[in-house]
Amino acid sequence: MTTRRIDELMLEMEALDLKVDDLDPKHKGVKKVMVERLREFYLEENYGGNIPETLKQVLEFDSPMLCFRFKDLKESEQEDVLGGEDWIAEEKFNGVRCLVSYHEHEGFRFFSRHLSVQDYFPVNLTHAVPILFDNDEGDSEYHFGHNVRIDMQSFVIDAELVCSVQHLKVGKEVSTSSLSAMVALCNADTNLTKEIFKQEWKKKQEALVEINVFDLLMLNGKDWTEEVYLRRKKEIKDSLEGHITISSSFRIIPIVRNNRLQFYQNLLKEKKEGVVLKNIYAPYYADTGRKRLG
Structure with missing residues (x-):
C-alpha cells in the first residue's frame, strides 16, 4: 500500500x-x-x-504474503507452530522483498512490495538485479532481466533480494550491512549498478545479489495462490528449478520439517536473521494483512 x-x-x-x-x-x-x-x-x-505483461501479472496480486509475528501468537499457537506436524521452517533473510515476474516475450522484471508515489505501480527494481549466467564460452556474465529468456511461458514468484557483501560502495556512500547495501543498489541508477556489478565480479567471481525464491503465485497463466503451500513448493521444484537455477543468482530456499527450534538456534549462532514458520496446508494470502496461521 x-x-x-x-x-x-x-x-x-x-x-x-x-x-x-x-x-x-x-x-x-x-x-x-x-x-x-x-x-x-x-x-x-x-x-x-x-x-507490459510482466507488470500486468504482478498487478493481479495486492502484495507479497506477510508474516505474523511469533511473539504475538498465543502460547498454545506458539507450541503448535514449533512442534506441530503441519508446520515447516525456512531461513529468514534480511533483504529486499520482491515479486519476480517472468514472461517469455519480456524476460524478467523484479517488483518491490511498495508502490511508487508517482503512478502507484509496484516499484520496479530490475535495474538493481543483474542476473548471472554462463555464456557460450563457459564464462559467467551479468544480464539485466529484460535481456534474459528461459524455456518457460510465464510465472510470478515470491523472493528476497540479498546482497552478498556488507560493505559496498554505491556512489559516495559505503554500506554497513547486507540490507543497507541492497537498499542502496535499489536506489541507484542503472548505469551505476551495472558498473558496480562488473567491479565486484572481478573481485569475487560470485553473484553480488542473491535471489532467494520461496513461493509461487502464478505459473503459465494459472493462479497458484489457492493451492496449499506444500503443492506450491513442489511445483517450484518440479517446474521452475531447472530453468532458474541455471543462473547462480537464483536459489530455491529449502524447508525444514523436523527440529525447527534447533534450526532456529543454529541460525542465530551463525549470526543469521532467523526463521519463517509456515503452515504446509495454508494458501498464499496475497494482501497487505498479516495472517496468524498462514
Whole structure:
C-alpha cells in the first residue's frame, strides 16, 4: 500500500478529475479504492492498451504474503507452530522483498512490495538485479532481466533480494550491512549498478545479489495462490528449478520439517536473521494483512 495519506490521494484525484463523490474518507477500505483508481488512470496514461505483461501479472496480486509475528501468537499457537506436524521452517533473510515476474516475450522484471508515489505501480527494481549466467564460452556474465529468456511461458514468484557483501560502495556512500547495501543498489541508477556489478565480479567471481525464491503465485497463466503451500513448493521444484537455477543468482530456499527450534538456534549462532514458520496446508494470502496461521 502507498505511504500517501487519504487527504493527499483525494487532492490528487480531484486534480485529475477522477470520480470521488462516492468515496467516504472514513471507510476502512477507501484507501485501496483510491489507489486502484489512480493506478488505472496512470496505466492508461502511460501504456494505453499495451501494459507490459510482466507488470500486468504482478498487478493481479495486492502484495507479497506477510508474516505474523511469533511473539504475538498465543502460547498454545506458539507450541503448535514449533512442534506441530503441519508446520515447516525456512531461513529468514534480511533483504529486499520482491515479486519476480517472468514472461517469455519480456524476460524478467523484479517488483518491490511498495508502490511508487508517482503512478502507484509496484516499484520496479530490475535495474538493481543483474542476473548471472554462463555464456557460450563457459564464462559467467551479468544480464539485466529484460535481456534474459528461459524455456518457460510465464510465472510470478515470491523472493528476497540479498546482497552478498556488507560493505559496498554505491556512489559516495559505503554500506554497513547486507540490507543497507541492497537498499542502496535499489536506489541507484542503472548505469551505476551495472558498473558496480562488473567491479565486484572481478573481485569475487560470485553473484553480488542473491535471489532467494520461496513461493509461487502464478505459473503459465494459472493462479497458484489457492493451492496449499506444500503443492506450491513442489511445483517450484518440479517446474521452475531447472530453468532458474541455471543462473547462480537464483536459489530455491529449502524447508525444514523436523527440529525447527534447533534450526532456529543454529541460525542465530551463525549470526543469521532467523526463521519463517509456515503452515504446509495454508494458501498464499496475497494482501497487505498479516495472517496468524498462514
